[in-house]
Amino acid sequence: MDKIVTKALSLFYGEKRILKEIDLKIPQNNITAIIGPSGCGKSSLLRCMNRLNDLIPESRIEGQILFDGKDLYAENTDVVEIRRRIGMVFQRPNPFPKSVYDNIAYGLRINGIKNKKKLSEIVEKSLKDSGLWEEVKHQLNTSAMELSGGQQQRLCIARALAIEPEVILMDEPCSALDPAGTFKIEELMIKLKQQYTIIIVTHNMQQAARVSDFTGFLYLGQLIEFGHTNQIFTIPEHKLTENYITGRFG
Amino acid sequence: MKLKRFEEAVGFGILGLSAITVLLILCIIVFDITKKGAGAISWQFLVDFPREGMTQGGIFPAIIGTIFVTFITALFSIPLGVSAAIYLSEYAKEGRFTRFIRVSIRNLAGVPSIVYGLFGVALFVEGLRFGTSVLSSGLTLGLLTLPWIIATSEEAFKTVPQSYREGALALGATKWQSIRSNVLPSAFPGILTGGILGLSRAAGETAPILFTGVAFYLPRLPDSVFDQFMALPYHLYILSTQHHAIEQVRPLAYGTALVLIALVFMVNLTAIILRYRYRKKFSM
Ligand SMILES: Nc1ncnc2c1ncn2[C@@H]1O[C@H](COP(=O)(O)OP(=O)(O)O)[C@@H](O)[C@H]1O
Numbered sequence: 323m324d325k326i327v328t329k330a331l332s333l334f335y336g337e338k339r340i341l342k343e344i345d346l347k348i349p350q351n352n353i354t355a356i357i358g359p360s361g362c363g364k365s366s367l368l369r370c371m372n373r374l375n376d377l378i379p380e381s382r383i384e385g386q387i388l389f390d391g392k393d394l395y396a397e398n399t400d401v402v403e404i405r406r407r408i409g410m411v412f413q414r415p416n417p418f419p420k421s422v423y424d425n426i427a428y429g430l431r432i433n434g435i436k437n438k439k440k441l442s443e444i445v446e447k448s449l450k451d452s453g454l455w456e457e458v459k460h461q462l463n464t465s466a467m468e469l470s471g472g473q474q475q476r477l478c479i480a481r482a483l484a485i486e487p488e489v490i491l492m493d494e495p496c497s498a499l500d501p502a503g504t505f506k507i508e509e510l511m512i513k514l515k516q517q518y519t520i521i522i523v524t525h526n527m528q529q530a531a532r533v534s535d536f537t538g539f540l541y542l543g544q545l546i547e548f549g550h551t552n553q554i555f556t557i558p559e560h561k562l563t564e565n566y567i568t569g570r571f572g
Numbered sequence: 573m574k575l576k577r578f579e580e581a582v583g584f585g586i587l588g589l590s591a592i593t594v595l596l597i598l599c600i601i602v603f604d605i606t607k608k609g610a611g612a613i614s615w616q617f618l619v620d621f622p623r624e625g626m627t628q629g630g631i632f633p634a635i636i637g638t639i640f641v642t643f644i645t646a647l648f649s650i651p652l653g654v655s656a657a658i659y660l661s662e663y664a665k666e667g668r669f670t671r672f673i674r675v676s677i678r679n680l681a682g683v684p685s686i687v688y689g690l691f692g693v694a695l696f697v698e699g700l701r702f703g704t705s706v707l708s709s710g711l712t713l714g715l716l717t718l719p720w721i722i723a724t725s726e727e728a729f730k731t732v733p734q735s736y737r738e739g740a741l742a743l744g745a746t747k748w749q750s751i752r753s754n755v756l757p758s759a760f761p762g763i764l765t766g767g768i769l770g771l772s773r774a775a776g777e778t779a780p781i782l783f784t785g786v787a788f789y790l791p792r793l794p795d796s797v798f799d800q801f802m803a804l805p806y807h808l809y810i811l812s813t814q815h816h817a818i819e820q821v822r823p824l825a826y827g828t829a830l831v832l833i834a835l836v837f838m839v840n841l842t843a844i845i846l847r848y849r850y851r852k853k854f855s856m
């Protein structure tokens with residue numbers, strides 16, 4: 323089943339066209355990787371899907387994005403609810419300057435969960451799911467800013483998991499991390515796909531090949547090729563894709 | 573290469589010298605006032621009313637008056653100023669309208685304080701019939717402080733990383749939730765510093781309170797916000813220029829100045845300590 327479908331999606335920042343008529347089908351409970359040289363519009367594409375581009379005053383889209391078959395940009399769409407159901411992990415870990423506990427409880431509290439016991443349960447579960455529990459269980463009340471970069475990123479993942487979204491968008495989640503931190507997050511993603519639909523932007527080809535089931539290659543705002551990761555990395559249809567994955571540019 | 577290094581040394585030298593000059597001026601002022609005013613300071617001076625046509629006694633009502641009026645100023649200008657800053661930095665779309673507001677605010681900040689005083693008379697004393705009172709003076713000082721509060725608060729909001737906002741919104745927070753739980757706390761130290769500096773400047777102003785509520789002499793403390801009051805800067809002004817026996821009350825004038833400065837320093841120090849504590853708590 324396709325969780326998110328884009329139909330002839332174009333994105334404009336003012337007069338500038340960033341994405342050009344993108345047709346994409348994101349299958350449920352899979353990891354889909356979006357690869358492409360930097361500046362090609364990967365982050366912009368991701369931010370269309372949780373409507374974070376709404377924050378950019380000049381931005382505007384054409385075409386459609388369907389989420390569970392419903393138009394994301396329809397008049398009556400509840401943007402806040404959309405963002406609850408489609409979570410996001412950012413390129414640079416962005417924990418809030420609060421305690422580890424409060425970081426994760428944040429999304430729960432704004433969703434009206436006040437019960438202390440319930441909060442603690444979900445915080446613990448989210449930290450366990452993100453593989454951070456053992457490392458932080460004795461410092462839940464220290465500031466999240468004191469964690470290492472990799473821990474912070476897993477905290478941000480835990481924070482996203484806590485409100486049980488259906489989709490998780492990850493924008494180069496490992497680009498600020500060392501190999502050990504990267505490995506942990508890749509492991510985690512593979513585990514999480516049982517439950518979530520994951521879209522990961524990366525410019526690390528090996529990473530896309532390692533973790534993803536499907537891969538889309540984006541170039542200058544156009545989706546050049548999309549297919550099974552195996553196929554994309556072994557027998558790409560397009561010359562451009564081949565050049566990119568063999569490292570001839572990018 | 574050598575020339576460059578020389579230039580750099582000279583540059584540093586000039587900058588260092590400027591810093592030292594500023595510090596020196598401050599020290600001289602504080603030293604001079606302390607030297608001349610310390611003799612007048614006593615417990616009695618702080619807790620007694622002026623007596624014998626202000627040649628004896630203390631400045632208690634002026635201290636209380638200044639604190640009281642500054643409190644009103646804070647109550648009025650901080651909520652309003654911070655709200656305006658939230659609107660400007662978080663909600664308003666950049667455009668001709670916001671540019672116009674910003675230019676107006678900057679111009680307001682440049683208006684001489686005596687003009688605020690006259691405006692206060694027209695609006696609060698007469699227009700709203702608050703009379704010459706703590707309330708009228710506090711609101712007038714509030715107007716004077718408002719542009720400063722808005723500007724410093726907006727500055728503080730600008731320094732909050734966009735990722736705090738996006739992080740909250742991406743979790744399904746409404747805009748207001750992200751502002752209240754993420755933006756405001758991060759901007760708080762900046763708002764606090766700006767607010768307190770603004771208030772301590774307001775506390776030292778004479779012109780805006782001159783026609784709106786300050787009294788030459790009152791044998792009692794103000795009993796409500798609609799009462800007149802005495803204030804340190806005005807008392808100082810009277811003692812140093814309007815008194816019939818200026819030479820005789822000179823030490824009292826210096827004593828008053830010393831108390832005013834000490835008060836302002838204390839307030840600023842509180843701001844620094846609060847800010848430091850807050851920073852540490854959130855370790856940003
Ligand atoms: N807020 C913005 N306003 C205008 N242009 C932007 C904005 N953000 C990104 N862009 C432009 O959009 C293009 C795609 O950027 P982005 O989606 O960040 O690429 P990627 O994530 O693939 O590196 C770039 O040319 C970038 O300059």
Ligand SMILES: [Mg+2]
Pocket residue numbers: 364365366493
């Ligand atoms: Mg990017």
